[in-house]
Amino acid sequence: MTDRPDLAIVGAGPAGLAAATEAATRGLSVTLLDERAAPGGIVYHAVTRSPLGGSAVLDADYCRGAGLVEAFRSSGATYCPGASVWAVDRDGSIGVTVDGQARWLRPRRVLLATGCMERSLPFPGWTLPGVMTAGAGQILLKDSGAIPDGPVVLAGTGPLLLLVAVQYLRAGARIAAVADLTPPGAWQRGLPQLAGALGCLPLLRKGLSMMAELRRSDVRRIPGVTGLRAIGTDRLEAVEVRQGARAERIPAGVLLVHAGVVPNIVLTRMLRLPHRWDPRQRCWRPDADAFGATALDAVAVAGDGARILGAEAAIHAGRLAALDAAHRLGVLDRAERDRHAAPEQAAIERHAGLRSLLDAMYPPPDALTFLDADTTICRCEDITAADIRAAIADGCRDPNQVKAVTRCAMGPCQGRQCGQTLARIVADATGQTEEDVMPPRARPPLRRLTIGDLAALETE
Amino acid sequence: MTQDVIIIGGGLHGSSTAYQLAARGRRPLVIERNHVARHASGASAGGVRRLRRHRAELPLAMESLALWRRLPELLGDDCGFSPCGHLLLAETEADLAWTVERAATTRSLGYDFEEPIDRAEVKRLVPAVSDAVIGGIIARDDGFGNPLLTTAAFRRRAESLGARYLERTEVLGIERDAAGWTVATTAGRFAAPSLVNCAGGWGERIAAMLGETMPVRMKAATMTVTARVPRFLGPVIGHVRKKLSLKQMQNGTVVIGGGYEGRADMEAGESDVLYAGLPGNMKPVVDAFPHLARVPIVRNWTGLEGNTPDAIPYIGPSPNDPTLVHSFGYSGHGFQLGPICGVIVADLVMHGATPLPIGAFQPDRFATAGTLQWGAKEGTAVEEQKAV
Ligand SMILES: Cc1cc2nc3c(=O)[nH]c(=O)nc-3n(C[C@H](O)[C@H](O)[C@H](O)COP(=O)(O)OP(=O)(O)OC[C@H]3O[C@@H](n4cnc5c(N)ncnc54)[C@H](O)[C@@H]3O)c2cc1C
Ligand SMILES: Cc1cc2nc3c(=O)[nH]c(=O)nc-3n(C[C@H](O)[C@H](O)[C@H](O)COP(=O)(O)OP(=O)(O)OC[C@H]3O[C@@H](n4cnc5c(N)ncnc54)[C@H](O)[C@@H]3O)c2cc1C
Numbered sequence A: 001m002t003d004r005p006d007l008a009i010v011g012a013g014p015a016g017l018a019a020a021t022e023a024a025t026r027g028l029s030v031t032l033l034d035e036r037a038a039p040g041g042i043v044y045h046a047v048t049r050s051p052l053g054g055s056a057v058l059d060a061d062y063c064r065g066a067g068l069v070e071a072f073r074s075s076g077a078t079y080c081p082g083a084s085v086w087a088v089d090r091d092g093s094i095g096v097t098v099d100g101q102a103r104w105l106r107p108r109r110v111l112l113a114t115g116c117m118e119r120s121l122p123f124p125g126w127t128l129p130g131v132m133t134a135g136a137g138q139i140l141l142k143d144s145g146a147i148p149d150g151p152v153v154l155a156g157t158g159p160l161l162l163l164v165a166v167q168y169l170r171a172g173a174r175i176a177a178v179a180d181l182t183p184p185g186a187w188q189r190g191l192p193q194l195a196g197a198l199g200c201l202p203l204l205r206k207g208l209s210m211m212a213e214l215r216r217s218d219v220r221r222i223p224g225v226t227g228l229r230a231i232g233t234d235r236l237e238a239v240e241v242r243q244g245a246r247a248e249r250i251p252a253g254v255l256l257v258h259a260g261v262v263p264n265i266v267l268t269r270m271l272r273l274p275h276r277w278d279p280r281q282r283c284w285r286p287d288a289d290a291f292g293a294t295a296l297d298a299v300a301v302a303g304d305g306a307r308i309l310g311a312e313a314a315i316h317a318g319r320l321a322a323l324d325a326a327h328r329l330g331v332l333d334r335a336e337r338d339r340h341a342a343p344e345q346a347a348i349e350r351h352a353g354l355r356s357l358l359d360a361m362y363p364p365p366d367a368l369t370f371l372d373a374d375t376t377i378c379r380c381e382d383i384t385a386a387d388i389r390a391a392i393a394d395g396c397r398d399p400n401q402v403k404a405v406t407r408c409a410m411g412p413c414q415g416r417q418c419g420q421t422l423a424r425i426v427a428d429a430t431g432q433t434e435e436d437v438m439p440p441r442a443r444p445p446l447r448r449l450t451i452g453d454l455a456a457l458e459t460e
Numbered sequence B: 001m002t003q004d005v006i007i008i009g010g011g012l013h014g015s016s017t018a019y020q021l022a023a024r025g026r027r028p029l030v031i032e033r034n035h036v037a038r039h040a041s042g043a044s045a046g047g048v049r050r051l052r053r054h055r056a057e058l059p060l061a062m063e064s065l066a067l068w069r070r071l072p073e074l075l076g077d078d079c080g081f082s083p084c085g086h087l088l089l090a091e092t093e094a095d096l097a098w099t100v101e102r103a104a105t106t107r108s109l110g111y112d113f114e115e116p117i118d119r120a121e122v123k124r125l126v127p128a129v130s131d132a133v134i135g136g137i138i139a140r141d142d143g144f145g146n147p148l149l150t151t152a153a154f155r156r157r158a159e160s161l162g163a164r165y166l167e168r169t170e171v172l173g174i175e176r177d178a179a180g181w182t183v184a185t186t187a188g189r190f191a192a193p194s195l196v197n198c199a200g201g202w203g204e205r206i207a208a209m210l211g212e213t214m215p216v217r218m219k220a221a222t223m224t225v226t227a228r229v230p231r232f233l234g235p236v237i238g239h240v241r242k243k244l245s246l247k248q249m250q251n252g253t254v255v256i257g258g259g260y261e262g263r264a265d266m267e268a269g270e271s272d273v274l275y276a277g278l279p280g281n282m283k284p285v286v287d288a289f290p291h292l293a294r295v296p297i298v299r300n301w302t303g304l305e306g307n308t309p310d311a312i313p314y315i316g317p318s319p320n321d322p323t324l325v326h327s328f329g330y331s332g333h334g335f336q337l338g339p340i341c342g343v344i345v346a347d348l349v350m351h352g353a354t355p356l357p358i359g360a361f362q363p364d365r366f367a368t369a370g371t372l373q374w375g376a377k378e379g380t381a382v383e384e385q386k387a388v
Helices: A014-025 A060-073 A134-144 A159-170 A186-216 A266-270 A311-328 A334-361 A385-393 A399-406 A419-429 A451-455 B012-023 B055-075 B093-108 B119-125 B147-160 B200-209 B279-288 B290-294 B338-351 B381-386
Strands: A007-010 A030-033 A078-080 A083-088 A094-098 A101-105 A109-112 A116-118 A131-133 A152-157 A175-180 A227-231 A238-243 A246-251 A254-259 A261-263 A275-278 A283-286 A299-301 A376-378 B005-008 B028-031 B086-090 B115-118 B135-139 B164-166 B171-177 B180-185 B188-192 B194-197 B217-226 B236-239 B245-248 B254-257 B263-265 B270-272 B297-307 B314-318 B321-328
Touching (some): A007 A014, A014 A030, A030 A094, A083 A266, A131 A134, A134 A159, A134 A254, A152 A159, A152 A238, A159 A254, A186 A334, A261 A283, A311 A334, A376 A385, A376 A419, A385 A399, A399 B147, A451 B290, B005 B012, B005 B180, B005 B188, B012 B028, B012 B321, B012 B338, B028 B188, B055 B338, B086 B119, B093 B135, B115 B119, B119 B135, B147 B164, B147 B338, B171 B200, B180 B194, B194 B200, B194 B338, B200 B321, B217 B279, B236 B279, B279 B290, B314 B338
Parallel strands (some): A007 A030, A030 A078, A109 A299, A131 A254, A152 A254, B005 B028, B028 B164
Antiparallel strands (some): A083 A094, A116 A261, A227 A238, A238 A246, A275 A283, B086 B135, B171 B180, B217 B254, B217 B297, B236 B245, B263 B270
């Protein structure tokens, strides 16, 4: 691995893989860093080695990831698995640990393709063992093909919940109920966006057929859920589901929760890039142009980390960022860049159409709806909603102040989990809107780095 | 209620000043652009140290330590102050010679708190220290406090005595007329007969609004905090020659400083960690305490602080107008001085004089053309203060 590649890419998901392939094909020296052991990112997780690979449980989209990986492998780009990026500087240099050794890379440009994460949705009892995100449940399935023995309840909203429900169903799990947090009227809301989504017909079809598959099964669906509580002493025993005034207890061994995904903005925030509030997706995302270029010369973004458009769009966004890198590094003139960019941009537009439909049908829930005063917000430091409100009553007005006073968001996860909920509560308690209050910035190092690692770091 | 003093800047110094004025019946208004302790006063390492302090600051530091001990009584809060001692390690004969010389100099000034100690005493106090250490110099009554708690405690007590705070309010301009000062802010205009500049690294800009030349350079010092480790350290540790500062907190984490520079972005009011410079920060740590090599870093951060050309602050009335008092540019070591400087500034506002010697901190010492020289020692507290 050279310490000074033309382009270093963080994240070997669809965006990073496509970008690396495109850039290397155009003659750039490329280093692709990812902390996972194998390429594919989240969606094509363990694509080349899952015990379920190629089976009916995981679908064809998933297996298509293998093609992406193959193209990448023959592109000449350098791949660094097990590479944890713990810092990125505004000049594009990168602190990364590979094989236990910390290194400081100085690429000419850096592309952040760090993907998305599931929106955190705290509710009473959500920290009990047995409660996890649907994504975590999916990873268990993909990695080991493991399905839980006890009854499974899925709760939440959005296409990924549906996908995981279907994957669990096919794998033979006992699904006690799917508690749908989507406000009633999804199709009425979606209808005006339907025409715009027709460009992604295959994906639409896939969604519809999953819905049909779930309907055909005898899985119980509870619509219009307005409240959720995980019950148990040492681990989950039951899920209490509320529909307005009506509450019901469903015995469960596992509760999988999902409330949509949000861009992983840890690095872009750390870089102090400007971010904007996306009201429809109810999340923050970095400001970037159509090529993923940001306010910093050396730094670009692509994929779901820049804007939630899904795995296929991430491939196109990765290529766009690579074309722009090639242009900025002088191997591709502007006209050529734009010529190659046009079809990629058109594809992204199609996915944006689909996303508008999904956003209209599955509006992300307001974090405030599901929590009560005693709900834990910050798992690392064990801070509740009431603790946060007390700090605000004491004079705190922004999340950084609350963080300093309560230690909320100061633990090892550095606010990845709780930052957005913290900001939401602050906005609520101070009479501001979500758009006015940004979550606190995480501090480096993002990943494990010891005093000795840093003492031995070679920076020249 | 209207204010009779406007204080620009809600850091430790603005808050300590607000407390002293309010305690003496004045009604100060503190105007803070961000929130209280957003900058140096919140990012600080919190060292309450007289050891190796600049000679001009020593009389103030002695009085300030006396106040640190009385904070529970004055503020109803101990501010996390722990008088665990400060110890500088010596590894060479030259280092040892310096400790003796330094203690002699301080003694000749009338202070006897600095005590050269031998290898056995260092080992007794800090058994985990490396065998390369052959002695040191200690100030047994120094210690550290909790920066956030400290500024918050001064603020709380100041408010309970009638001071007011306006946060998220930026001072944009200042005018003077016969009645006093009018300060234009993002939240409107405020007037008062007296004005105090406690704007930290931005103090030069406030001075410029008033037509006064008071150069500072904004710097971003880097801090490191580790995961919790079993207790191994009593006193705060420094080094006679190397840039090193480390202490173990009550919760077991180790806080490491040393003045290594990050990137200061004065316009944005932000700063960044620059890792390329940090191996040099960690090497002396591992040299002194090899067992720390395996300990993970939980967080690095940087804080903005204004440094003057001679690395000691501006404290005093404006030469042009006694109703204007400056107190900023603490150059990386103003935490310890927080309690006493509030007293000094309150004295200056109310009586135009203070019994403490502040001649060295004169606001206009670099105002005349030709007097400004950024010392080679500027900003690097260690080098500067060693030269005392
Ligand atoms: C839990 C979960 C499950 C999902 N399941 C599906 C699904 O089944 N089907 C579907 O269509 N979509 C799914 N999605 C959405 C899908 O993941 C994205 O649309 C897609 O992966 C975006 O691709 P990307 O290249 O932008 O990012 P990703 O595929 O997320 O890739 C980002 C990569 O960056 C790496 N990375 C991040 N930070 C660092 C760091 N500091 N150091 C080193 N490496 C780092 C990660 O390891 C990861 O491999 C899921 C999303 C989530 C969060
Ligand atoms: C990382 C670090 C470690 C340190 N460690 C130690 C230590 O161990 N021991 C020690 O003694 N000292 C230490 N110091 C130094 C000490 O913390 C500072 O000297 C002290 O906190 C300075 O306080 P202040 O009130 O002057 O400045 P600040 O806390 O910076 O306050 C100035 C305030 O003025 C406000 N302001 C500026 N312009 C305007 C405007 N136009 N309108 C309104 N408000 C404005 C700013 O927002 C700011 O909050 C350290 C400093 C740093 C950064």
